[in-house]
Amino acid sequence: MAALATFHRLFIANRGEVAVRIAKACDALGITPVFGVSEADAGAAYLDGRETVRLGPGRAAGSYLDAVRVVQAARQSGCTALHPGWGFLAENPTFAALCESHGVTFVGPPAHVMHLMGKKTPAKQAMRAAGLQLIPGSDGVLADVEQARAVADEIGYPVLIKAESGGGGRGMRIARGSGEVAEAFADAQAEARAAFGDPRVYMERLVEGGRHVEIQVMADRYGQAVHLGERDCTVQRNHQKLIEESPSPVLPEAVRAQSLAAAVEATCRIGYVGAGTMEFLLDGDGVLRFMEMNTRLQVEHCVSEMRSGVDLVREQLRVAAGHPLSLRQEQLELRGHAIECRINAEDPSQGFRPAPGTITRWQSPDGAADATGSTVRVDTHVSSGYRIPPHYDSLICKVIAHGPSRDAAADRMLVALSELVCEGVPTTVPMHRAILASEAFRHNRYDTRAIPGWPGSPGSPSRPGSPAGDRPA
Template sequence: MSPVRRTAQRKPAARSGEPPFRKILIANRGEIALRVIQACKELGIQTVAVYSEADRNALHVRFADEDICIGPPASARSYLNIPQVIAAAEVTGAEAIHPGYGFLSENPHFVDVCHACGITFIGPNAEIIRMMGNKAQAKATMQAAGVPLMPGSDGVVETVEDALAWAERIGYPVIVKASAGGGGRGMRIVNSPEEMADQYNTARTEAKAAFTDDSVYMEKYLLEPRHIEVQILGDLFGNIIHLGERECSIQRRHQKLIEESPSPALTPELRRRIHETAVRAAKAVGYFNAGTIEFLLDARGDFFFMEMNTRVQVEHPVTEMVSGVDIVKEQIRIAAGRKLSYSQDDIVLRGHAVECRINAEDPWKFTPCPGRITALHFPGGPGIRMDTAMHQEATIPPYYDSMVAKLIAYGSDRTEALARMRRALDTLVVEGIRTTAPLHHRIIEHPDFVKGAFSTKWLEGFLADLEKERAEAAEA
C-alpha cells in the first residue's frame, strides 16, 4: 500500500522567529491541557481553554489566556462535543486545535471538521488516523512494508467458524481483538476451541458498544511478552526520526501503570533493529507529527507490530527526559508547516527516566476515589518532574479518567532513577482522596522490577501475592 499524502490544514510556515501560530485552543483537560499551555507559553502563543461545568475551577482554565465553557460534565456533551469545540475555536479566533490524548485526539471525523472550518489540527491527517486506527488495515499496511507481524488472521474474522479455523492454523492461545479498538476493550483471550464461541461473541459485543464497530481480527497470544513502544516525530517534508523506546510492560488490564526509557530488556543490537523498524513503519504511511509505534517482544528477542498511536502519549515525559526534546513544541511547529528541529544524528539519548501514573483510585481495589483534595505536597529535588492539574482544595470529579498526576524521575542510570522515584513517592502527599501511589511504591521496590525481570503479565501475579498478603495480615 502506498503512503498516504502528507497533507494538513495549516497556515503558511511562519518566518524564523515568529510564533508558529497566534492562538491555539486546547481540546482537553487536566495535566495534558496544562502541558500544552506550557509549550504554547514558551513559543509565544496565546491559548484558549475549553471546559465542562465540572472543570470550571480547573488549573487549565486558570492558566489559559482565554476560556470558554462547552457543556455539562458528561464528556459526550462537552469534551467530545465536536460542534461546541469548533464553535469555541471560531468565536475565540483560534487558528489551531491541540487535542492532547484521549477524547477527540484520534477521531478522524473531528480532523475532517477542523479542515473544513479552516482550523489546523495539531496531529496527522484524517486519512492516516483512519488507516492506523483500524487495526486490521494497519496490520495489512505494516505487512506490505515488511514490518514483522504477530501470526494472525488476514483481516476481519467474520464468524465463529472462521475464528475456529484461524485459531487452528495459528495455534492456541489466541486473542480476539476489536478492529477499531484500543485500551483493552473488545479483546478476549481464547485458550481452546471450547472457549471460542463465548469469547468471540463477547469481543464483538464489547467492540460494538465501545467503538460502534463490531468487526474483530485474531492474533497469536504471547504468554509472557514485553510491551515496547518507539516515539516517532515526522514533518510534512518527509523527515522522520525516532526518540528511542519506552518500556510499558507494567500494566493492568492493558492499562499502563509504570513506563520507563530506555527499556532494560533490549540489547544494543535489538534496540537498533526495533528503532529502525519503527521508522520504516512510520514512513510506510507517510506519517507526520508525533506518533508511537508499539511492539510486543517475546523471550527470544523477536518483536511484532501491535499498533500505532497517532497522537502524543500519556508517557511522553520519559522520552523528553532522556532525549532533551520537547515533543509538544515539536508537534506545534510541525503542524505550522515547519521542518523538524532535529535530524536523527542530533538525537543523543542520555540517562534513564521512569514514570508512575498516579490515579485517584483505591490502590488495592482499583475503585475510583473522586473527591476534594484537603492537603497536597509535591515532591521535588534533582531529577523529579510532576505533571499534574491537582491543586490545594481542588475537586477531582467522577466523570473522567482517574489519572490525576504523572510522577517522573530521571537519573544518570536506572538505579539512580529508581532511587529518586522512591524518594519522590515517599514525599508525595495527597490527602482527601486515595491514590495509587502506595501501590507504585510496592512495585518499584520489588526485586523483579529492580532487576527488570517482568512482562505484561507480571503485575497479575504481583497483585495476587499482594492480596494474599493483605488477607493473611487481616486474619492475624
C-alpha cells in the first residue's frame, strides 16, 4: 500500500506493547516507524531490525517524558509525524503544540481541544451543551472550604472532592457529612498540587452504585465522526482497569442508542480530531452520566477493533495525514462480544507488587477459532529472554477474545489464559482466570469496587447488574 500523503517517517514516542502496535499500522501503510527509546529499552527484542533513537536514561523523566528531547529526536530523525501512544505525553496539550510548532504532525486532537478536555470543568460544560447528562456537582472549581460545604449541602452527601487536573484516582477524597468536608478538601488539594502541579478541586455527588462504561469515537478534520460502540470497564483494582468488554452487558438498549448518538454529536461540537474515548458512570437508576474524555488511544481499543473490524491506529494515521474518515456510521457493523484481559507482571499473592525481571520462557496462546467460532488476539512486546524494566507500567500482554456471545468469549478467554506461558516472573493470569470463571462475573453481580471471584475483594451486589461501586477512575 502506498504511503499516506505527507507521512513517510513517523516517530513513536512510546514503548512496549503500544509501540509495537503503532509500528504494525505504519508497516501496513508503508510508513517507516522510528522508535524513541530509553537506555532501559534499547536492547529489547521487539526493536530488532527497527530504526531507533536514544532519548535518555531509564527513568521516564529523562526520556519518554522529556518533551523537548522527544520533539528534537523526531526532527533529527527526519520524521514528519509523531504518535504519542498512551501514557507519558499522550494527553499533554503543551507537547502537542510543541510538535506542531516544529513541523511535526501530532497524531491526536488539536492542542486547544486537548486542553479543553483535560480540565474537568470546561469538559463537563462542553458535554452538557451537547446534551450529555452529568453527575450533580459544583459549577466549576471550588473557591474555598465554605463553598465546598455549601455545594455539598445542596447536592447531598456523600460527595467526592476531585482534582481539576487529576486522573488515575489521585487527588480524590470522600466526605460523608459536613464535618468531613474541610479535611477532605485540604487533602484533595494537597495531593492534586503534588501530583499535577494544580491544587484546584471541584465536587461531585458520590454515586455509590455504578458501572464504568466508555464510548469509542473517531473523527476527522472535516466535521465527520463515528462511534464504534461502548465498552464496559467495571472490573477494576485501585481505579486501574483489569478487564474490558463490549458491548456492556448491563446497558439498556434505549440508553445505549441515545448515548452513542449524543457522543458523536458532542465529538463534532468540540471540533475533535482522531480517536477519543468518553467515559461514563451508569448509575443505579440506569442513567449514563458523563465523567471525562480521554483524548488519546486507549489500552482497550482492541476490544472495539475486534467487534468492528476497524484498525483504529491505521485510521488515526490516515486522519492525522489529512484524509477523511474511511467509513460512515451506517457502514459500521458491530458483531458478537469481545473481552480483553490486561496481563501484568505483578504478584497477586503479594498485594499485586510489580515484578520486574527476566521472562525465561514465553508462549502466547493459540488464536485459532474454536467450535463456536470464537477467536483470540494477543498484543504484546515480550518474548523469551525479555527483561522487564523496573521504571514503567507492568503491562506485558493483552489477550482479547471475540465470540458470538459473552459466554462464548469468556470461555475462549479461559482456554487462552490456560495456554499462556510466562516463566521467570509472576503474572496476574490466576486472578483473571478466577474472575472469568466466577458466578459474579458471569451473572453481572459486581461493580467498580469489587473484583468478582477474587479472594479479599469487597462483596458484590445482591442482584444481577445492580451497581454499588465507588466512583471509578
